[in-house]
Every structure is written in C-alpha cells, then in structure tokens.
Amino acid sequence: MQKNKVTCILCPRGCIIEKKEQGGTFEFVGFGCTRGMKWAKEEFTNPKRILTTTVHVKSGEIEFVPVRTTKPIPKEKIFEAISILKGIEVLAPVEIGSVIVKNILDTGADVVTTRRVGQKESLDN
Incomplete structure (x- = not known):
C-alpha cells in the first residue's frame, strides 16, 4: 500500500504533507517550508533512519x-x-x-x- 500523507518531523509544527500524482508527475502540498518539502520528497522516495x-x-x-x-x-x-x-x-x-x-x-x-x-x-x- 502506497502512503500519500506524512507528518513532517523537522520542527514542532508537524505539517501534514500530501503527495498528489497527476499524469505521472508528483506534487507535494501542505508543507510550511522548503526544508519540509525536501524532507517529504525523500521520505516518499528513499526513506532513511538513524539505527x-x-x-x-x-x-x-x-x-x-x-x-x-x-x-x-x-x-x-x-x-x-x-x-x-x-x-x-x-x-x-x-x-x-x-x-x-x-x-x-x-x-x-x-x-x-x-x-x-x-x-x-x-x-x-
């Protein structure tokens, strides 16, 4: 199952960022800053964690x-x-x-x- 929403963890605001697909391209909405948008793109495409x-x-x-x-x-x-x-x-x-x-x-x-x-x-x- 593909998730389409994530909660940004970069600051206390906790923006709900949604990935919308249209015609093979993706758009991200709901981010409050460019750091959040960059984080969401990585979270959807190549999620990483500290072990x-x-x-x-x-x-x-x-x-x-x-x-x-x-x-x-x-x-x-x-x-x-x-x-x-x-x-x-x-x-x-x-x-x-x-x-x-x-x-x-x-x-x-x-x-x-x-x-x-x-x-x-x-x-x-």
Missing part, C-alpha cells in the same frame, strides 16, 4: 553497550543491519564513539558506541 540498538560486551561492567549509526541509512536495510550487529561482541573497556562496524551494508554510515563501558572488576581480590 539505534545495542551490542553485547564481553567482560564489561554492563552486558550491552548502546550503538547508533553516524548518519541515516535506508529504511529497508534496518533489519539486515540489526542482524549483523546481533552477532557482534566487543571486549571491554569500550569508549564513547568507538567504531563497531565501518560502512555498514555499504551505506556510508559507521556504527559507533554512545556510552563508555568499563571492564568488569574481578572477584579474585
């Missing part, structure tokens, strides 16, 4: 570290990227901004950590 998830940490003070892509990736690649990250384990300590996967799925986006995770203290004192 946020977690990666397992071995010997860390916590079991998982939050990660995100450095830029939006195509929406249709999100689940494939999650599958790749599900199989990755990093060794503590982990610093903020550590690159976990470079250029995931050839999207030009790296997957980086968003939190520091220290090494688990040994119980053998």
Whole structure:
C-alpha cells in the first residue's frame, strides 16, 4: 500500500504533507517550508533512519553497550543491519564513539558506541 500523507518531523509544527500524482508527475502540498518539502520528497522516495540498538560486551561492567549509526541509512536495510550487529561482541573497556562496524551494508554510515563501558572488576581480590 502506497502512503500519500506524512507528518513532517523537522520542527514542532508537524505539517501534514500530501503527495498528489497527476499524469505521472508528483506534487507535494501542505508543507510550511522548503526544508519540509525536501524532507517529504525523500521520505516518499528513499526513506532513511538513524539505527539505534545495542551490542553485547564481553567482560564489561554492563552486558550491552548502546550503538547508533553516524548518519541515516535506508529504511529497508534496518533489519539486515540489526542482524549483523546481533552477532557482534566487543571486549571491554569500550569508549564513547568507538567504531563497531565501518560502512555498514555499504551505506556510508559507521556504527559507533554512545556510552563508555568499563571492564568488569574481578572477584579474585
């Protein structure tokens, strides 16, 4: 099913932008600014999202570290990227901004950590 309306997320106004097709050409109506029109065109033709998830940490003070892509990736690649990250384990300590996967799925986006995770203290004192 093809959607014909989206709510712009660029500012608090939340304009309802509609895509109208006539004779093979598209027109966008309802946007309050040119940024909204540009965003709506991309949302209809090539939607992208920032991926946020977690990666397992071995010997860390916590079991998982939050990660995100450095830029939006195509929406249709999100689940494939999650599958790749599900199989990755990093060794503590982990610093903020550590690159976990470079250029995931050839999207030009790296997957980086968003939190520091220290090494688990040994119980053998």
